[in-house]
Amino acid sequence: xxxxxxxxxxxxxxxxxxxxxxxxxxxxxxxxxxxxxxxxxxxxxxxxxxxxxxxxxxxxxxxxxxxxxxxxxxxxxxxxxxxxxxxxxxxxxxxxxxxxxxxxxxxxxxxxxxxxxxxxxxxxxxxxxxxxxxxxxxxxxxxxxxxxxxxxxxxx
Amino acid sequence: xxxxxxxxxxxxxxxxxxxxxxxxxxxxxxxxxxxxxxxxxxxxxxxxxxxxxxxxxxxxxxxxxxxxxxxxxxxxxxxxxxxxxxxxxxxxxxxxxxxxxxxxxxxxxxxxxxxxxxxxxxxxxxxxxxxxxxxxxxxxxxxxxxxxxxxxxx
Ligand code: SF4
Numbered sequence: 546x547x548x549x550x551x552x553x554x555x556x557x558x559x560x561x562x563x564x565x566x567x568x569x570x571x572x573x574x575x576x577x578x579x580x581x582x583x584x585x586x587x588x589x590x591x592x593x594x595x596x597x598x599x600x601x602x603x604x605x606x607x608x609x610x611x612x613x614x615x616x617x618x619x620x621x622x623x624x625x626x627x628x629x630x631x632x633x634x635x636x637x638x639x640x641x642x643x644x645x646x647x648x649x650x651x652x653x654x655x656x657x658x659x660x661x662x663x664x665x666x667x668x669x670x671x672x673x674x675x676x677x678x679x680x681x682x683x684x685x686x687x688x689x690x691x692x693x694x695x696x697x698x699x700x701x
Numbered sequence: 702x703x704x705x706x707x708x709x710x711x712x713x714x715x716x717x718x719x720x721x722x723x724x725x726x727x728x729x730x731x732x733x734x735x736x737x738x739x740x741x742x743x744x745x746x747x748x749x750x751x752x753x754x755x756x757x758x759x760x761x762x763x764x765x766x767x768x769x770x771x772x773x774x775x776x777x778x779x780x781x782x783x784x785x786x787x788x789x790x791x792x793x794x795x796x797x798x799x800x801x802x803x804x805x806x807x808x809x810x811x812x813x814x815x816x817x818x819x820x821x822x823x824x825x826x827x828x829x830x831x832x833x834x835x836x837x838x839x840x841x842x843x844x845x846x847x848x849x850x851x852x853x854x855x
Contacts, residue, residue, distance in 0.1 A: 618826075618843055618844065618845050618846060619824075619825065619826050619846070621845065621846060621847055622846050622847050625847060651841065652840060652841060652843075653833050653838070653839075653840065653841060653842050653843045653844070654825075654833070654843070655843075656843075656845075656854075657854045658851075658854050660850065660851065660854075661849045661850055661851045661852075661854040662847070662849065662850065663850075664850070
C-alpha cells in the first residue's frame with residue numbers, strides 16, 4: 546500500500562461528521578430573541594461558517610429546531626406539531642431565557658421552559674443571548690451530533 | 702369645543718389626572734350618548750381598558766376610554782364604573798376598532814358589552830376558564846392546552 550493515501554473510519558463516525566456540518570435549521574421565532582437570531586445568521590457573525598446557514602421554512606426539511614422567543618400556552622400545541630412534523634434525526638435548541646425557563650414571564654400565559662412540551666438538546670441562556678453564545682451553542686450541538694449513536698439504515 | 706357642551710349636558714365633573722389629561726366619570730347609562738357627542742371632536746378611539754378595584758370600591762370595575770382629537774390636538778379620558786355582572790353599552794357602532802378593544806376587555810376582565818356583534822375571546826384560547834386580569838385570578842394559574850411532558854413546570 547505504499548504511496549497510497551487513504552483514511553479508515555467507521556460508517557458511524559462518517560455519518561456523524563456529515564450530519565454535523567449539514568445542519569438545516571427551522572427557526573421558530575416568536576419574540577425579541579429573533580433579532581439576535583438574525584444577527585447571528587447575518588454576515589457579521591455568519592452562522593454559515595458552521596454549516597448551519599441553510600434555513601428551511603418547512604419542518605419536514607429541517608433537522609434542527611431553533612425555538613427563539615417566548616412560548617405561550619396558546620402556542621404550545623403548534624410548537625409540538627412542528628416538532629412532530631420534523632423527520633428523524635432531529636435536535637432542538639432552546640434559544641434565550643424565555644424558552645429555557647419562561648424567563649421574566651412567570652405568569653399564567655407562558656410555558657415555564659419549552660422542555661415541558663418537547664425534548665431539548667441545547668439550552669442557550671441570555672435575554673437575549675449574544676451571537677457568540679449562539680455560535681458556542683452551535684459548536685456544542687455539533688459535538689453532540691458527532692458523538693451520539695447515529696440512526697441510519699440502508700433500507701428505503 | 703364639544704367638552705364644555707357635554708359637561709353641561711351630562712353634568713359631568715372634570716377631574717384632572719396626574720398626566721394632565723381631562724378625565725370624566727360617567728354613569729353607565731349615559732355612556733353611549735356621551736361618546737356619540739364626543740365623537741364630533743374626538744375622532745380617534747385610542748384605547749379601551751379596565752381596572753379591577755376588588756374590595757376597594759363599591760363597584761368593582763372601571764372601564765377606561767381614551768379619545769384623541771386630531772383637530773383639537775388633545776386627549777380626553779372617560780371612566781365608567783361597572784359592578785360585577787353588570788353590562789355596559791358597546792361602542793362598536795361608533796368606532797370600528799371598539800369591536801376588538803371590547804373583546805380584549807371581555808377576555809381579560811369578563812366585562813360584557815351589551816349589543817356587541819361578536820363578543821368572544823380575542824387573545825386567549827376558547828377553552829380558557831376565567832379572566833386573568835381580575836385580581837382574584839391566581840397569578841400563576843396556567844391552563845395548558847396539551848399534556849405537558851413535565852406537569853410540574855406549568
Ligand atoms: S429571552 Fe429575553 S430577549 Fe429573548 S424572547 Fe425572552 S424576553 Fe425576549
